[in-house]
Amino acid sequence: MTHFFLSNLTRRTFMTGLASGAAMLGLSGLAQALTPATAKALVNQVVDDINTTISSGRSESVMLQEFERIFERYADVQTIALSALGPDRRRASQAQLRQYVDAFSYYLSRKYGRRFREFIGGRIEVQEARAVRSFYEVQTTAILRGQAPFSVVFLVSDRSGRDLFFNIFIEGVNMLASERTEIGAMLDRRRGNIDALIQDLRRT
Amino acid sequence: MNFVSFKVIRSGIACILAATIAGCSVPDQPTEIHDPYENTNRRIHDFNRNLDRAVVRPLSQGYGEGVPSRAQQGISNFAANAALPGQFVNAVLQGDVEGAGKNGFRFLVNTLVGFAGILDPATEFGIPEESADFGETLAVWGLPEGAYVELPVLGSSTERDAVGTVVDLFTNPLSYALEAPANALPPAANLASAFGTRYQFSDTIDSILYDSADSYAQARLAYLQARRFEVGGENPSEGLVDPYEDPYDTLLLE
Numbered sequence: 001m002t003h004f005f006l007s008n009l010t011r012r013t014f015m016t017g018l019a020s021g022a023a024m025l026g027l028s029g030l031a032q033a034l035t036p037a038t039a040k041a042l043v044n045q046v047v048d049d050i051n052t053t054i055s056s057g058r059s060e061s062v063m064l065q066e067f068e069r070i071f072e073r074y075a076d077v078q079t080i081a082l083s084a085l086g087p088d089r090r091r092a093s094q095a096q097l098r099q100y101v102d103a104f105s106y107y108l109s110r111k112y113g114r115r116f117r118e119f120i121g122g123r124i125e126v127q128e129a130r131a132v133r134s135f136y137e138v139q140t141t142a143i144l145r146g147q148a149p150f151s152v153v154f155l156v157s158d159r160s161g162r163d164l165f166f167n168i169f170i171e172g173v174n175m176l177a178s179e180r181t182e183i184g185a186m187l188d189r190r191r192g193n194i195d196a197l198i199q200d201l202r203r204t
Numbered sequence: 205m206n207f208v209s210f211k212v213i214r215s216g217i218a219c220i221l222a223a224t225i226a227g228c229s230v231p232d233q234p235t236e237i238h239d240p241y242e243n244t245n246r247r248i249h250d251f252n253r254n255l256d257r258a259v260v261r262p263l264s265q266g267y268g269e270g271v272p273s274r275a276q277q278g279i280s281n282f283a284a285n286a287a288l289p290g291q292f293v294n295a296v297l298q299g300d301v302e303g304a305g306k307n308g309f310r311f312l313v314n315t316l317v318g319f320a321g322i323l324d325p326a327t328e329f330g331i332p333e334e335s336a337d338f339g340e341t342l343a344v345w346g347l348p349e350g351a352y353v354e355l356p357v358l359g360s361s362t363e364r365d366a367v368g369t370v371v372d373l374f375t376n377p378l379s380y381a382l383e384a385p386a387n388a389l390p391p392a393a394n395l396a397s398a399f400g401t402r403y404q405f406s407d408t409i410d411s412i413l414y415d416s417a418d419s420y421a422q423a424r425l426a427y428l429q430a431r432r433f434e435v436g437g438e439n440p441s442e443g444l445v446d447p448y449e450d451p452y453d454t455l456l457l458e
Contacts, residue, residue: 083447111411118407133446148332151433159448166447172433173426176447181425185418 034158036129039136042163043154046074047124047140054120063120067113076157076164077105083166084179088187092194100194103201104183110204112168112175121145124152134159135166142170237428238351245354249420252359253413260402261410267396268403278322280397284333285314285321286390290376294336298344303334335434338375339368343435352424360427 053066071077081104082089082097092100122144129138135157143149155167167176183197190196239245268276288311295303310326310333318325327333342364343349350363361369379387402409416422 079447114407114411118405134448135446148327157448169433171430173429177429178422178425181418181421182416185416185421189417 034136034156034163036131036136038158038163039138039156040126040129042074042156042165043129043138043140044126046070046154046165047126049074050116050119051123053116054122060117064113064117067116068109069113070116071109071113072105074165075108076160076162076166077101077108079157079160079166080108080176080179081105083176084183085187086180086184088192088194096194096198099198100201103198107201107204108179119144122147129156138165237424238349239424240351241353245352245424246420248354248356249423251356252354253419255357256413260399261406264399264402264406267399268406276396276400279393280400281314281318281324282321283390283393283397285311285318285324286378286393287376288314288321289378290372291334291336293375293377294338294341294372295334297338297341298336300336300344303336306331306334307336337368338371339365340435342368349432352428354420354423360423362428362431365431 049070050067053063053070056063056066058066078101081101084104085092085100089097119142122142125141125143127139127141129136131137132155135155138154138156140152140154141149142152150171151169152171153169154165155169156163156165158164167174169175186200187194187197190200271279288307292304292307292311295307310331311321313326313329313331314321314324317323339362347364349365353361353363353366355361355366355369358369378390382390412422412426413419
């Protein structure tokens with residue numbers, strides 16, 4: 001049984017194994033850390049941070065950095081990264097996976113941090129949360145100038161050890177699915193070379 | 205290759221046999237991507253992308269930066285208002301009484317109080333736009349989505365939505381009511397409004413078209429997801445793969 005260690009990025013030990021995985025599954029049923037209220041609280045925090053940044057009146061480049069930090073703080077980037085890589089994970093070494101998650105984190109927070117810019121001049125209102133299988137879905141509405149209000153949904157889980165969001169749907173468009181397509185295409189372009197993919201992610 | 209052309213022929217025959225207005229090829233799962241014409245679609249995508257780079261994007265930049273934003277808002281309000289009678293008709297065809305009422309009310313208020321729709325007081329009264337089109341009407345009537353298609357100039361669509369787009373050229377009563385010089389206004393405003401939209405969502409559109417590794421696949425995914433959400437209104441996270449229950453997790457351990 002090997003332990004799979006990825007503490008570098010998230011400053012926590014990510015330990016799995018058939019036994020520990022099963023134990024975690026059992027424990028998560030007992031621990032009851034995440035409730036609709038705490039899931040909603042997390043999204044409220046994210047939205048507050050976004051709204052505070054938007055209304056801070058700082059320069060756009062400062063705002064971009066803040067948006068990137070919001071992503072790093074509240075998203076389960078490791079799960080998003082590994083899920084985006086898909087089955088190719090199986091042929092990557094642990095060192096490669098560590099580097100990949102690190103490079104992906106940089107790529108993702110830059111890419112989506114930039115997207116929060118679209119919310120400048122608007123606001124996001126948190127609606128309700130509900131349980132979907134092992135995670136929570138938190139509905140929000142984005143109200144932007146000159147546009148009809150639209151739906152933004154955050155999916156929140158505590159399976160990483162902390163309450164973090166692992167997916168966003170903007171009017172039905174799913175971030176995780178887009179990233180799976182994107183990473184798949186980037187890997188194809190490099191003929192499946194994971195090290196080249198890592199370099200490309202760092203260059204974004 | 206042979207398989208693809210076989211599927212195209214088969215779906216073509218199915219179309220003729222069905223002799224209906226849409227619903228030519230059917231994906232097994234509504235969450236799947238059904239793209240039997242991918243080779244053709246990709247060629248059209250390249251054409252559309254070049255068209256965007258050379259013409260649409262520069263023009264939209266000029267429009268977005270050159271025209272005062274209040275004028276842009278007025279133009280897109282006017283275009284949206286002129287489209288409302290068509291959306292009213294589609295809401296009626298869908299049996300959507302509430303949607304028809306809202307669209308009818310919006311049209312009356314914005315036309316009479318909002319200077320022919322240049323202003324949008326209805327939204328301020330709490331009646332925002334409720335879009336409806338014939339592609340959606342076909343979906344409500346139970347026609348399947350069909351294959352994904354990318355149309356020249358118009359971009360991402362499905363077989364069902366492509367039929368809807370054609371039919372919607374005729375569903376707006378306003379286009380029959382207006383006479384010669386005035387009837388050119390809504391299409392002109394529509395075109396300008398499209399440039400405004402291209403400018404407004406420039407970051408997102410550019411990131412799909414020019415920053416992604418496979419812009420065709422990204423555009424296809426985004427369109428299908430957004431459109432299914434709009435038409436079906438169902439919850440997108442229901443059919444989702446839970447990344448915490450990913451089968452590959454256990455495989456990593458050995």
